[in-house]
Amino acid sequence: MTLAPPVLLAPMAGITDLPFRRLVASFGAGLVVSEMVASQEMVQAKPGVRERAALGLDGSATAVQLAGRDPAWMARAAAMVADQGARIIDINMGCPAKKVTGGLSGSALMRDPDRALRLIEAVVGAVRVPVTLKMRLGWDDDMRNATELARRAAAAGVRMITVHGRTRCQFYKGVADWAAIRAVKRAVDVPVIANGDIVDGATAGRALAQSGADGVMVGRGAQGRPWLLAQIAAALEGRPFPDAPKGAAFADMVCGHYESALAFYGRELGARVIRKHLGWYMAEAGTPNDMRRTVLTAHDPACVLAYLPEALGARGERVAA
Template sequence: MSIQVADIPLDPPVLLAPMAGITDLPFRRLVASFGAGLVVSEMVASQEMVQARPGVRERAALGLDDQATAVQLAGRDPRWMAEAARMVEGLGARIIDINMGCPARKVTGGMSGSALMRDPDRALRLIEAVVGAVRVPVTLKMRLGWDEGMLNAPDLAARAESAGVRLITIHGRTRCQFYSGRADWAAIRAVKQAVAVPVIANGDIVDATSAGAALAASGADGVMVGRGAQGRPWVLAQIAARLADRPQPDAPVGGAFAGMVAQHCEASLTFYGRALGLRVFRKHLGWYMDEAATDPGLRRTILTERDPARVLALLPEALDGHGERVAA
């Protein structure tokens, strides 16, 4: 099971969703090391990228040797979107994704993200500007619509395809739902029927069972995993194996799990610097300790510790329980 985006194969068709403050380069590389068809950067504001606001270019950092990496851009001005697209293409992005799905008020309030679904003409101008600015494939991520009264994803998807978009990801909720309720995978089928390019289903896909159900309901060509990968970077590989009817790889346990977390921590420290790297990594530490059912007292100690060396020294004790939880 594989899909093609222009001349780039996405094999397996299991993608890591862009998540603000989470899908930085260290996490994307970790997920990719287990196996993913595509990993997508956290959303990058196009104007801030071009104007080099502190921290923005780091969010788009690619690693020129990385494969199957996309950078997601957000914005409302075609000129800034085009300039940012050219910039990230120059940095090594093989695919550029346009964000029309973020529901956050600070994004939609500036007429970016899913707010663009309320203004399809503006959305189309942005798409045309980005497609015209770069040689790499351009993809689009959006929701079913703004609200239940404006379910315009099929129409916008068709217009995006005509403008040159090569793949479309649909989160099975409206913007006004945010992340409440359940994703409506069946509603994605109308988008699949409206376009010839690959369609990816997103929303509430956390394991192989939910991935299979989403594909069956939507008719989509692949799935995108977001929150389901938090604390479980191997889950995309497990989903891919099930979809290909292969044995699922085991999750790392015991010393292997602690070693993986330590490597992720070290990568964060190297990428951001030790002080900032530890602060950024704490959210991941919390999810990993959720997986391991870490003792609450030890958890508090680790999450409030400011010395990276001390945190690394405590990881084996904190994460030993993961093997017992997986076995159970």
């Protein structure tokens, strides 16, 4: 697989829905990945799964991430989303959440490499599109088996491997061990992507230097900064650093994201889903606490859209113009 630029958006539950992925892609990204979708729920059409798995068929650089522990359900879900137009199927073996690992999915599969391999083989055999894998360094410091699992996954047909530089038991504590990813890169011939603590061009450069990886994946750093991947790509390629939207341009972008969420989910659900994004945007803009509360507690979308330019520092700019 070839990714240009080699900067990817990480799958994040409740965050990387279709409106946010489209916004990130509009600035430029090598690949955007859907939030994790439970394979059995996808096949059984459980409520809420449509939104998580919505593919954005007009975007070629889109992957759908599936999670599960049963090879048959994973294969059925993979075939379903591939038939609907998914360009890439990503297998989740990295999620550390207890509700996921408690069901023997996500990073819990790293404790059972044989089951993990059966699952990978089932998905690869069910689709013709590329299958990728996201995992961690291992379950804990006594079970750092990412290199061996990566070797077996690549042999089974996985086309790219992303490694978060922490074990499952670290969750998001401490710092990502990018250097430990180098052993995975040496063990396989497919592209390897480094993930964890990458928040700007400098950290991306260090992650690549220490890991020897082919690209980076950005997660929490993109919250409130959908342009970040484009900035990181420019820094890595030595191109001029694109400025982040400011003032009226920033407010227009946020208002557009807000309206897209309402159109996608419906007014009531969309207003709830977008609220966390509005909080990150206002943190980025340095919005005063009283205005922040006003925006986040408003129920009428028209009021929110009226408040946002002032909250994001754009109203004075428009008046001056």
